[in-house]
Amino acid sequence: MTDNDELLAERRRRSLGPAYRHFFSRPLYLTRGEGVWLFDNDGRKYLDCYNNVASVGHCHPHVVAALHRQASTLNTHTRYLHHAVVEYAEMLAATLPGDLSVCMFVCTGSEANDLAYQIARAVTGNDGAITTSGAYHGNTTLVTELSPDSGRRRPAPDYIVDVEAPYTYRGTFGAGHADYENAYADLVDAAIDTLRERGKAPAMMIIDNIFDAHGILTPGPAYHQAVYRKVRAAGGLMVADEVQSGLCRLGEHYWAFEDVDVIPDIVTMGKPLGDGHPLAAVVTTPDIAAAFANTQHYFNTFGGNPVSTAVGRAVLEVIANENILANVGATGRYLKGGLDELAARHELVGEVRGKGLFLGVELVTDRADRTPATDAARRVVEHMRESGVLIASTGAHSNVLKFRPPMVFRKEHADLVLAALDEALTETV
Amino acid sequence: MTDNDELLAERRRRSLGPAYRHFFSRPLYLTRGEGVWLFDNDGRKYLDCYNNVASVGHCHPHVVAALHRQASTLNTHTRYLHHAVVEYAEMLAATLPGDLSVCMFVCTGSEANDLAYQIARAVTGNDGAITTSGAYHGNTTLVTELSPDSGRRRPAPDYIVDVEAPYTYRGTFGAGHADYENAYADLVDAAIDTLRERGKAPAMMIIDNIFDAHGILTPGPAYHQAVYRKVRAAGGLMVADEVQSGLCRLGEHYWAFEDVDVIPDIVTMGKPLGDGHPLAAVVTTPDIAAAFANTQHYFNTFGGNPVSTAVGRAVLEVIANENILANVGATGRYLKGGLDELAARHELVGEVRGKGLFLGVELVTDRADRTPATDAARRVVEHMRESGVLIASTGAHSNVLKFRPPMVFRKEHADLVLAALDEALTETV
Numbered sequence: 001m002t003d004n005d006e007l008l009a010e011r012r013r014r015s016l017g018p019a020y021r022h023f024f025s026r027p028l029y030l031t032r033g034e035g036v037w038l039f040d041n042d043g044r045k046y047l048d049c050y051n052n053v054a055s056v057g058h059c060h061p062h063v064v065a066a067l068h069r070q071a072s073t074l075n076t077h078t079r080y081l082h083h084a085v086v087e088y089a090e091m092l093a094a095t096l097p098g099d100l101s102v103c104m105f106v107c108t109g110s111e112a113n114d115l116a117y118q119i120a121r122a123v124t125g126n127d128g129a130i131t132t133s134g135a136y137h138g139n140t141t142l143v144t145e146l147s148p149d150s151g152r153r154r155p156a157p158d159y160i161v162d163v164e165a166p167y168t169y170r171g172t173f174g175a176g177h178a179d180y181e182n183a184y185a186d187l188v189d190a191a192i193d194t195l196r197e198r199g200k201a202p203a204m205m206i207i208d209n210i211f212d213a214h215g216i217l218t219p220g221p222a223y224h225q226a227v228y229r230k231v232r233a234a235g236g237l238m239v240a241d242e243v244q245s246g247l248c249r250l251g252e253h254y255w256a257f258e259d260v261d262v263i264p265d266i267v268t269m270g271k272p273l274g275d276g277h278p279l280a281a282v283v284t285t286p287d288i289a290a291a292f293a294n295t296q297h298y299f300n301t302f303g304g305n306p307v308s309t310a311v312g313r314a315v316l317e318v319i320a321n322e323n324i325l326a327n328v329g330a331t332g333r334y335l336k337g338g339l340d341e342l343a344a345r346h347e348l349v350g351e352v353r354g355k356g357l358f359l360g361v362e363l364v365t366d367r368a369d370r371t372p373a374t375d376a377a378r379r380v381v382e383h384m385r386e387s388g389v390l391i392a393s394t395g396a397h398s399n400v401l402k403f404r405p406p407m408v409f410r411k412e413h414a415d416l417v418l419a420a421l422d423e424a425l426t427e428t429v
Numbered sequence: 430m431t432d433n434d435e436l437l438a439e440r441r442r443r444s445l446g447p448a449y450r451h452f453f454s455r456p457l458y459l460t461r462g463e464g465v466w467l468f469d470n471d472g473r474k475y476l477d478c479y480n481n482v483a484s485v486g487h488c489h490p491h492v493v494a495a496l497h498r499q500a501s502t503l504n505t506h507t508r509y510l511h512h513a514v515v516e517y518a519e520m521l522a523a524t525l526p527g528d529l530s531v532c533m534f535v536c537t538g539s540e541a542n543d544l545a546y547q548i549a550r551a552v553t554g555n556d557g558a559i560t561t562s563g564a565y566h567g568n569t570t571l572v573t574e575l576s577p578d579s580g581r582r583r584p585a586p587d588y589i590v591d592v593e594a595p596y597t598y599r600g601t602f603g604a605g606h607a608d609y610e611n612a613y614a615d616l617v618d619a620a621i622d623t624l625r626e627r628g629k630a631p632a633m634m635i636i637d638n639i640f641d642a643h644g645i646l647t648p649g650p651a652y653h654q655a656v657y658r659k660v661r662a663a664g665g666l667m668v669a670d671e672v673q674s675g676l677c678r679l680g681e682h683y684w685a686f687e688d689v690d691v692i693p694d695i696v697t698m699g700k701p702l703g704d705g706h707p708l709a710a711v712v713t714t715p716d717i718a719a720a721f722a723n724t725q726h727y728f729n730t731f732g733g734n735p736v737s738t739a740v741g742r743a744v745l746e747v748i749a750n751e752n753i754l755a756n757v758g759a760t761g762r763y764l765k766g767g768l769d770e771l772a773a774r775h776e777l778v779g780e781v782r783g784k785g786l787f788l789g790v791e792l793v794t795d796r797a798d799r800t801p802a803t804d805a806a807r808r809v810v811e812h813m814r815e816s817g818v819l820i821a822s823t824g825a826h827s828n829v830l831k832f833r834p835p836m837v838f839r840k841e842h843a844d845l846v847l848a849a850l851d852e853a854l855t856e857t858v
Binding site: 005008009011012014015016017018019020021022023027028029030031032033038051053054058059064067068071072073074075076077078079080081082083085086089090093101102103104105106107108109110111114115117118139140141142144270271276277278284286289290292293296297298299300301302303304305307308 | 437438441446448452456460480483487493496501502504506508510511514519532535536537538540543546569570699705706707713715719721722725726727728729731734736
C-alpha cells in the first residue's frame with residue numbers, strides 16, 4: 001500500500017465505520033476487472049479464484065451492454081406492465097424442474113431468504129424454522145437468526161431450532177459410519193420434537209446446498225431425501241438456499257438440489273444472478289404462490305425492475321451461449337483432481353471437498369487429531385495473494401481454503417492456482 | 430390494451446403469481462422514460478407525477494453514464510478497498526448535520542430499516558420498538574412488523590408497540606386542539622409504559638418524516654422534539670426513515686428531519702438515492718457505529734459496491750448541478766398553491782397537505798362528516814391516467830391523492846397536473 005492507499009483506508013474507516021472489514025491484512029485496492037482477472041491500483045494482475053458474484057466473469061460485455069441499454073431506456077418497477085420481468089421470470093423458471101414456475105424478485109439473497117420464511121409461515125400456518133448449526137443465510141433480523149454461527153449473538157428465539165450439519169470430517173457421525181447420511185437426517189426428528197415441545201411446528205427448513213459456511217459439504221441424495229420427507233411430514237416446506245450453490249456453480253445442473261434428486265418447495269437465489277448487479281429471487285410453485293397471495297400482497301420497489309431483469313436475462317444468455325455449465329463441470333473436475341494431488345503431497349491438507357467450481361481444502365496441523373490449522377490457512381491465503389491468486393477461507397475455524405472463481409475459469413487458470421497453492425503450502429508449515 | 434398486452438399480462442400472472450399487483454385497472458405498459466416523461470408501448474406520453482425513485486428524472490444521462498462507466502470497469506464489494514464507496518460516503522455525510530457521518534450501505538429501504546433495528550438493539554441493549562399505527566417501513570419479516578397497516582397480519586410481537594400518528598384531520602386530536610403536537614407526542618409515553626409493563630424498554634422509535642402511508646402528514650418541530658426527548662429519556666434511539674421524505678424531496682433541506690429541527694441517531698435512506706438503481710443506506714454517528722461494531726461485523730454483498738456508489742455519487746452531483754433543492758421548493762410551493770385553489774372550488778377536496786414535491790389531497794364525500802371518498806379517489810387516479818398524468822392514492826382509506834414526481838418537475842408540468850386534476854375532479858362527483 002502506498003501512502004495514498006493508506007489515506008484512503010483511513011478515510012474509509014471514518015466514513016464506513018469499524019463494522020466493515022477488509023479481506024487480507026494489507027487491504028487490496030482493486031480498480032479494474034475483466035473475466036477472471038482483477039487489477040489493483042498499481043496495475044498488478046490477480047487471478048480471481050474467489051468471487052462468485054461476478055458469475056460469468058468481471059464486467060462481461062454482454063451483461064454490461066444489456067445494463068446500459070435498459071438503463072438508458074426505462075427503469076421503473078413491477079406496478080407497471082413490462083416485458084423484461086416477464087421474459088426473465090419465464091427464462092429462470094425454464095431452468096427449474098417440477099412446478100417451480102412462479103418468481104418473486106428481490107434485491108439480495110438476504111431478502112430472498114427472509115421472504116421465503118414469510119411465505120412458508122403464511123402457507124403452512126406454522127412459524128417454526130429449522131436451520132443447520134453452522135449456516136449463513138444472510139443479514140436481515142430474521143435471517144440473522146437463521147445464521148447461527150455468523151450473526152446470532154443471543155439465544156435463538158423459540159421458533160428457531162438448529163440441527164447439526166452433515167460434516168463427516170468433524171461431526172458426530174464420520175464418513176465411516178455405515179449410514180451417516182440417514183444418521184444426520186435423523187437429527188431433524190429431534191428438532192421437530194423440540195418445536196413440538198414448545199407448541200410449535202416447522203414452517204420450513206432451510207438448507208444451503210453447498211453448506212458454504214460449514215466448510216463446504218456435499219452430502220448425497222439419501223441425506224436430502226430423508227430430511228425432505230421428515231420436514232414435510234411435520235407440515236413444513238423445504239427451502240433450498242441456492243444463493244451460493246446455484247446457477248451452474250456445481251457443474252452438473254443449474255441448481256444444486258438437482259444433483260441430489262429432490263425438488264424444494266421454495267428456491268432462493270441471489271449473488272450470481274446479476275453478475276454483480278443487485279438481483280435476487282424466490283421461486284416457488286403456483287399453489288404456494290396462490291396460498292401466499294391469499295394472505296398478503298408483495299411489492300419490492302427495486303425487485304424485478306426492467307434494468308435488473310434485463311441484466312438477469314443477459315447472464316442466462318451468457319451461460320447458454322458460452323456453455324458455462326459444461327465448463328464448470330470440466331474445470332471443476334480438473335481443479336479438484338489437482339487439489340487431490342496436492343493433498344497427497346502436503347501434510348497440511350486434511351480433506352478436499354466440494355463440487356464444480358466450489359471447492360474446499362481443509363487444513364489441519366495434524367492429520368490424526370485433525371486440529372484446525374487456522375493460522376496456516378490465513379498464511380496460505382495471504383501468500384497466494386502475494387503470488388497473484390485470490391482465494392479465502394471458510395468454516396467455523398476459518399481453516400478451509402475456498403476456491404469459487406467466476407464460472408468462466410479455464411484449465412489454464414486452474415494450473416496457475418495449483419502452482420501457487422503448491423508453493424504456499426510448501427512455504428507454510 | 431392490445432391483444433399482445435393482454436397476452437403479456439397473462440404471462441405475467443403465471444410467471445410472477447397473484448401476489449403482484451398493477452397500478453390502474455387497465456395495466457399500463459411503459460417502455461421508455463425521459464426526465465418527467467414516460468411513454469407506453471403505443472408511444473403515448475405520460476407526465477410522471479408519482480415516481481420518486483427516478484428522483485432526478487427518468488434515465489438521467491449523467492447517472493446512466495456513471496453506471497455504464499463503472500459497470501464496464503469494476504464491480505466488486507466492500508471487502509476490497511475502493512475509492513467509490515469512500516467518496517460517496519463522504520459526499521452523503523456532508524449533506525447531513527451533526528455527527529451523522531458513518532454510512533453503512535445496503536440495497537433497499539427495507540434492509541436499511543431492518544439494519545437500523547439491529548443497530549439500535551445492539552447499542553441500547555433494549556429490544557423494544559415503537560412505530561406509528563399507519564406506517565409502512567418495508568417488507569422484511571421484522572420491518573413488516575413495524576408496518577402496522579400494510580403488512581402485519583397478526584397481533585404485533587410483544588416488543589413492538591404502535592402509537593397513533595399526528596393526523597389532525599381524522600385523529601384523536603384535531604388541528605383546533607390548543608397544543609395538538611404535544612398531545613400526540615404524549616401518546617409515546619403510553620407506548621413506553623406498555624413496553625415497561627412487558628419488562629422491556631425501547632431500542633428505538635422509527636418515524637417516516639412525511640408519514641406517507643398515513644396520508645401525508647407534516648407535524649411541526651414541537652411534535653418531533655417532544656417525541657425525541659421521550660424516547661431518548663427511556664433509553665431508545667430515534668430513527669428517521671427518510672426513504673420517502675429525504676434527498677431534497679420536501680424542498681427546504683436535504684433531509685426532512687432538518688425541517689423540524691431535530692437530529693436523529695440513525696437515518697435510513699433508500700428509493701431516491703440511485704435514481705432507480707438499488708441503493709440504500711444507514712447513516713449514524715461514530716459512537717453508535719463503534720458500539721455496534723463491538724457486537725458484530727456487517728457485510729452486505731451488493732451494498733456499497735463500486736457501481737452502486739458511483740451511481741449514488743452521480744445523483745448527488747445532479748442535485749447540486751441542477752439546483753434540485755431550490756427547484757423542489759419553488760415547484761412544490763407553486764403546485765401546492767394550485768391544489769389549494771382547486772380545493773376552494775371542488776367540494777370533493779377535504780384537505781391539501783404536504784411539502785415540497787410530496788403533496789396529498791384528501792378526498793371526502795362530505796366535508797362536514799369527512800367521509801373518505803375512496804371510490805372517487807380511484808376514479809380520479811384513473812381519469813388522470815387517461816388524461817396522460819400519473820398519480821396514485823395513499824392513506825388507510827386510499828382516498829388521499831399523492832403527488833410525488835421526479836424532482837426535475839417544473840412549473841409548466843405542475844400546470845398540466847392542475848388542469849388534469851381540475852377536469853378529473855369536475856367529472857368525478
